[in-house]
Amino acid sequence: NIVHLHERDCSVQRRHQKVIEIAPSVDLDEAVRHELCKAAVQVAGEVKYNNAGTVEFLLDGDTNEWFFIEMNPRIQVEHTVTEIITGVDLVRSQILVAQGHDLFGEVIDIPIQDEIPRNGYAVQARITTEDPANNFSPDYGRILNYRSAAGFGIRLDAGTGDAGSVITPFYDSMLVKLTAFGPRFEIALQRMDRALREFRIRGVKTNIPFIENVILNETFRSGKATTRLIDTNPDLFNFRPRRDRATKLLNYLSDITVNGNDTAKGYKLSAALPTPRVPACDVRAQMQPGSRNKLLELGPDGFARWIRDTKPLLITDTTMRDAHQSLIATRMRSVDMLNIASYVAQKTPNLFSLEMWGGATFDTTMRFLRESPWDRLRELRERIPNICFQMLFRGSNAVGYSNYPDNVVEGFIKHSAESGMDIFRIFDSLNYLPNMQVAMEAVREHTTSVCEAAVCYTGDIDDPKRDKYSLKYYINKAKELEKMGAHILAIKDMAGLCRPSAATKLFRALREEIGIPMHFHTHDSSGINSASVLAASESGVDIVDLALASMSGSTSQPNLNSVAAALSGLERDPGLDPNALNAMSDYWEEVLEFYTPFNTAPRAGSAEVYIHEMPGGQFTNLKEQASAMGLGHRWPEIARTYAEVNQLFGDIIKVTPSSKVVGDMCMFLITRGIKPEAVTSIEPGSIDFPESVIDMLWGGLGQPDGGWPADVQKAVLGDREPTTKRPGDLAKPINLETTRAELSTKLGRIAGDDDLYSHLMYPAVFAEFDEFIKTYGKVQGLPTTAFFYGLSVSEEISVEIGPGKVLFIKLIGISEANAEGQRNIFYELNGMPRECAVIDQALAPKDAVTRLKGDQNDPLQAVAPMPGMVSEVNAEVGAQVEEGDPIITLEAMKMLTTISASSTGTVTEILAQKGDAVETDDLLARLEQ
Structure with a gap:
């Protein structure tokens, strides 16, 4: 009256505790199998055992010699795999045996030995709240989300696992037993793998990553695993980082909803904003070829010749970079650009280029928007494959504020081109051409992109008193840049100082003196620069920078829609669809409502720009800085002092980073009550001037035409000897691979080129950005209102986190704060309840304990x-x-x-x-x- 229910293989163990169990054994010799089962029956018979029991043996895998270990007078945790392959309910059967029922009777109904089936294979794994990356330390806390697997071939024996359950340190850590089965061992493992990946357990760590590694191990899959499998395979502990994207996004939304976004300056939405209407287009329609197709066909030299031979005025749309840099402090998020990107590609293929990268955007995307600038470039490139992309490149300053070694500049340009950049507008903040040479050579020698070299415009060529920046000055610079290999010459009028008559004179002269195409960039700070653009067009300029109507004017570029309309039907008609331009402008007008706290640009142009000569992108930033310092009411004085500091420095070119230095010195003098003319009377070394001022006057940015005023240098530098060498010559090349290896160690992952060059440009900003991503994940997919202002109760958003993977998030409610200031935030995530906890910083007790985080690698x-x-x-x-x-x-x-x-x-x-x-x-x- 004793039967065996075949064998189970429990070889995969850790510290003599079973991890994964299989029935039947995959690689057991049939004769040995028979011996083991026979011995088990004999043991039970000898002791007259009555009920279910488990007999354990140890098998030598080399000799097939086996040893009896013990008999457990009960069923084991892994009884599920036996039940599945035999069809016998062990728990029910043992109870009925205890009640006196016959083993083969109608109630228990176990078949006789030879008829007990062995159907397929079953594998069981125990899912526990243990951290395999930390020596399987038990984890505990509240389960925030619990989603189990299901489907054919899956059995779950649940324990305490459920959303909201609290896992304590005082009980067994097992949440659920997962059993997968199939007709073949391979199929059972496939189902186990699928089920493990379907589990979502958030709030506590689990051993799921470890189980996944075990079932994918080739030794295990072959059935040859021994009790030493885990000890001899350290790769089982190489875990892919948990993405946990939904939980991270919910934590971010919770914090912003309760505490606000620091970058939004405390601004709160008074009412929900409508979703901007993206103009419709057929994305399946064949895309018309554009300028990028022409560049790929002709190469950069042929492309430049094509530009010269093109009669219509070519237009660069700056909406995606300089326009929003000038109007809303470079805060435009990628999602708002991507939403309309396909329409831009389909409806405006005649645009010459889209300026959408470089300049201040590289810094602000990471620092304030928590996005990767490289992701922005590649994602826009994917949606707009037919129009050239253009970036602003600060010569030896790259996209930073200091000089970088030559090999860093070269590497950055090469990686940018590989990521999708077509046109590099290269300039120097002092028109110091040696600072541009390395970048220009890098574009020509290491890429198939276009080198557009820029001369920065300042002063007034119509004013004979401003003879430092005369027409001859600009012609000479243009000729030098042509000799240096520029494909295109840009005149970069960053403050909007080039008046219509000056534009006529300048571009007529340049057309006669140089043989490469000309590109005019200006700002509408004065309010009349559309006239300058039209004058430049009549004088032979090839390309102009403009911004869509709702993103134009003031400190931004002149109005693209209006200029295109003004030229419609004429010889230089750019051939752009006015309906498409108006539809895009309408879209951006609605988008701008999202960015209200950053929209501090003046409502209209002003002739004041001819006095202070501030670049359009700096005007709003400096005004904002003044307000933050409590000096907003002194703005006229600040603007006047800015102009005086410029003259103090010798009337220099003012564009990032030199313009920032002028602004730093201006605010420094204002706050200390020092007049600019008094600087040269200051005892050298008696005042600590701003570091940016010291560095520039030492020669850290290069040399302006005519050099630096010696008396100002003496007052600021004291006994420090200035340099006249090119800054790049003073910077030793960086070993990029050594830097990459060091960065990989810091990041805890292999650093790619995106990481490397982001780190080299802005090490502190990138480190903070990387920590943000580790904490909150990638947030660029969030709607802009949710990113800046959080959610309101009952508001629902959708967030695409991957191809075909969309999260539907609805805020259900926010609890009252407890004594520690903690609020619970309740959501529906894809229809399932989720909960987050966040400290309301406005209510948190001042003495609330917030423990410092340490560094495991610090021996102290x-x-x-x-x-x-x-x-x-x-x-x-x-x-x-x-x-x-x-x-x-x-x-x-x-x-x-x-x-x-x-x-x-x-x-x-x-x-x-x-x-x-x-x-x-x-x-x-x-x-x-």
Whole structure:
């Protein structure tokens, strides 16, 4: 009256505890299988065992010799796999046996031995709240989201797992048993893999990544796994970082909804804003070829000749870069550009280019918008493959504010071109041409892109008193740039100082003196620069920069729609569809409502620009800075002082970064009550001038025509000797691969070229951006109102996080704050309830404990390796400790962990006490040597 239900293979173990179980064994010799089952029946018979039991054996895989270990008088956790392959309900059967029913009777109905089936294969894994990346430390807390797998071939035996459940340190960590089965072992594993990937457990760590690695291991899949599989395969502990994208986005939205977005200056929406209407177009229609197709066909030299031979006026649309830089402090988000990108490609293929990258956008996308500038470039490129992309490149300053080594400039340009950039507008903030040479050569020699070299315009060529920047000055610069290999010459009128008569004189003269195409960039700061553009057109300019109507005027570019209409039907008609231009303008007008807190540009142009000569992109920033410093009411004085500082420096070209230096000096003098004319009377070394001023006058940005005023240099630099060398010659080349390796270590992943060049341009900004991404994930897909202002109750948004993967997020409610200022935020995520907790900073008690985070790699810090409770403080402040001495002991789920000193030193701080609950990476103590 004893039968066996075949064997189970429990070889995959960790510390002699089963991890994954299989029935039947995949690679067991049939004769050995028979011996083991027979022995099990004999053991039960000898002791007259009555009920279900489990007999355990150890098998030598090399010799097939087996050894009896023990018999458990019960069923085991892994009984599920036996039930599946045999069809016998073990739990029910053992109860009925205890009640006295016959094993083969109608009630229990177990077949006789030879008829007990062995159908297919079954695999069981135990999903637990253990962290395999931290030596399987138990994790505990509230489960924020619990979604289990289902479907054919899957069985779940659930425990405590459910959304809202609280996992405590006091009970077994198993949430659910997952069993997958199929007619073949391979199919069972496929179903197990699919089921594991379907699980979503958020709020606590689980061992799912480890189980995934085991079932994908080739030794395991072959059925040859032994009890040493885990010990001999360290790659099982190489885990892909958890993306956890939905939870991270919800945490971000919760924080912004409750605490606001710092960059939005506390602005709150008074009412919901309508979603901007994207003009309709047939994205399936064949896209008309545009300027980029021409560039790819002809190459950059042939492309330049095509421009010269083209009669219609060519237009660059600056809406996606300089227009929003000038109007809304470069805050335009990628999602708003991408929404209309396909329409731009379909409806305006006659545009010469889209200026959409470079300049200040590289910094602000990471610093304020929390986006990758490289992602923006590539995603727009994908949607607009037919129109040339154009960027602003600051010569040896690249897209930063300081000079970079030549190999960094070259590498950045090469990577930008590979990522989709077609036209590089290269300039220097002082028109110091040696600073442009490396970048120009890099474009010509390392890419198939266009080198557009710019001369920055300042002064007034019609004013004989401003003879430093005469017509001859600009002609000479243009000739030099042509000799240096420019495909296109740009006149960069960054402040909008080029009046119509000056534009006529300048471009007529340039047309006679140079043989390359001309491109005119200006700002409408004075209000009359559309006239300058039309004058330039009549004087032979090939390309002009304009912005769509709703994004034009003031400190932005002149009105594209109006200029195109003015030329309609004439010889230089740009051939753009006015209906399409108006539809795009309508879209951007609605989008601008999202950016109200940043829209500080003056409502109209002003002749004041001819006095202060501020670049359009700087005007709003400096005015905002003045207001933030409580000096907004002194703006006329600031504008006048800006002009005086410019003269103090010798009447220089003012564009980033030199314009920033003028602004820094202006605000410095205003706040200290110093007149610009008094600077040369100051005792050298008696005042700490701004670092940017010191660096520029030392020669860190290069040399202006005529050099720096010696008396100003002396007052600012004191005894420091200035340099006249090209800054790039003073910067040693950076070993890019060494830097990449160091950055990879910091990031905890292999640093790609995007990471490398972002780090080289802005190391601190990129580090902060990377930490943000680790905390909140990629947020560029959020609607702009949600990104800046959060959600209102009952508001629902959709967020695409990947191809075909869309999150539908609805804010259900916000709880009252508890004593610590914590609010619970309730959502529906794809129809399922989710919950986040966030501290309301306005209500948080001033004495609320916020534990500092430590650095596990710092030998002078004792850092919590896992969540737990402090069970013992083993050292005290002032104690001398040696490496290995215990400092603090943690307890979690009955497991004690001692945190020891990593080096010899003196304990200077103990930051946790006995009984305190701590989280992973909390700083617990500090040492000093």
